[in-house]
Amino acid sequence: MTMTFKEKVLKIVSRIPEGKVLTYKQVAEKAGSPNAARAVGSFMKANYDRNIPCHRVIRSDGAIGHYNRGGRNAKIALLKKEGAIE
DNA sequence: TAGTTGACCGGAA
């Protein structure tokens, strides 16, 4: 079974528990390509699956990044609500 | 097959 990098990424993200966050880079590392953070972002923007908590993925510098469902604002609100951030 | 595209990263100015 040829699992694309993209699918690995989606699987990893889908397993991020509530109240926790991973950086794009960490996701890339877990997926087996430590320097593919950029690619990870590209896939997330293309993913609209609600089962995947893509709002739990943020940037390494602590910035929130983007969110295709509600925008950064919604992303921040969600993370606060889940207790992942202040 | 090669060129384009970005929800990124880290260092420099």
Added chain:
DNA sequence: ATTCCGGCCAACT
């Protein structure tokens, strides 16, 4: 604290 720039990666066309 910001803004800019080059590098990196896999999918898409």
